[in-house]
Amino acid sequence: MKQVFTRPASLAETPMHYCPGCTHGVAHRLVAEVLDELGLRGRTIGVASVGCSVFAYNYFNLDFQQAAHGRAPAVATGIKRVLPDRVVFTYQGDGDLAAIGTAEIVHAANRGENITVIFINNAVYGMTGGQMAPTTLPGMRTTTTPYGRDVRVTGYPIHVAEMLATLKGVAYISRVALCGVAHITKAKRAIRKAFQAQLDGKGFSLVEILSTCPVTWGLQPIDAVRWLEANMLPVFPLGEFVTDGQKERA
């Protein structure tokens, strides 16, 4: 019998704690499949952040470090600078990367740090219970914007991919979405390009992944995917922002 589907070797045989309909599981699997296909499992070090994915190390079958809130790019920098021939990636949410960790992500990108960042954008803080994130949409209700996000008070959704794409140290940046098979296939392709950029020593790579949080959005899983399509795609355009960047190495 031919086996056509199995758990990637880069994923551990551990049941995930994520809520029903959450797309973290899909994103984990895509990263694991790419690491398997590139033959990188044994020489990859992951960095988990603070948020729902804090326990990512339980689900990846890889060496892992757990970082303080927002600091994953600095931790990854420390690892990569002493082990330049290994593959290092961070897995961060929007609160972690785009709020408390803005300094670390901007400077890791600007240095052309040869790491890969998997950035989960679901427009909300999940683990702490659905508070406003920097990526929360205008008018969107969260537990700390109970009447909807008022941009006059709290500003606008931050566009991480576009912002970082202005930096010369960046080798690859794209934004993808986990809504439907076609998008998921594109997401995997983007993740593969990001890791390939690192393998080629080109510099910083990041994939922003638009994701769902059905529980804090107050939606059924299927409705959450539809909500993402209808509401997040217009605000966060998909596509590749940097594809051929190459850090100028003296």
Add this chain to the structure above:
Amino acid sequence: MATALTDRVLMKGNEAIAEAAIRAGVQAYFGYPITPQSEISEYMAAHLPEHGGAFLQAESEVAAINMVYGAAGAGARVMTSTSSPGISLMQEGLSYIVGSELPCVIINVMRGGPGLGNIAPSQADYFQATKSAGHGDGRNLVLAPSTIQEAADLTLLAFDLADRYRNPAMVLTDGITGQMMEPVAFREGPSLPREVPAWATTGAGDGPVRLINSIYLEPEALEAHNQRLQEKYRRMQVEVRSEAYLMDDAVVAVAAYGLTARIARTAVDRARAKGIRAGLLRPITVYPFPTQACADAAGQVAGILTVEMSAGQMVEDVRLAVEGRTPVRFYGRLGGVVPTPPEVLAQIERLLSEVKAR
């Protein structure tokens, strides 16, 4: 351990610390500029790469200590250096480092505070260094050099202790010791032979995966983790180091560390010249604190004068050690002001007259 000494060279304290770290085999340095320690970063930038190490100027002290975390977790011998406000920013990272049991060396060239304070020498960060590594119940090993030679020697020792206990080791010094020049001889060769630890995340290969982590969701599991850390801190007590100067027949003791101990030593000599049998008790490690040495002195002298460049921080450890058996007095200068030998001598005489009057 090789102990052959090379020729003595005249160096700034900050540069001697950096050179000692390079000779200790430091593999990576991450730091952010701040006076009065920037020469450490500059020396590392100039010389660490030629020894095969990685130098990186971080975007903040917050990032620097987290780069230390990553590199230490990847098995490298790693360090950072900063001064007081930078140490405040590193508290978060230090807590994760003790929680994850990562070895690393932190140099704190203390300056006046609170807040931005000034860039003059101070010892006002004693509590911060010795009482807790950030939030939680963690501890730093803390070494307090009094000379440039000792700054170099203790930097080397700090790397060994950090490795031995999988714990951050801090060299706690001050703006004058960092800036002044003295002759220093470096010990040749590496200290402990060092291999990449089995727990380090270097890529799992075909073996079991490794995890660097400080999260234990179950209270019982976190308590067990903490109990293990506390057991480690109890084991660390054997690393206590102190110097007793003219203490054999002393009737009054001065307790001081670092730069203040140098000033106190001069005051003790001047007291002796006046016929006062004074001695100096100098902690070299301030965590672990030389509690027994203080307790022993308490049984011998009529009083202990603690001198610090702070409002009175180490004096609390002296009082805890003495347990009321002898009077403990305090003299401190604040905000970057350095006490002088005549001031300390006057305090010694005052303590003695107080004791006699009782």
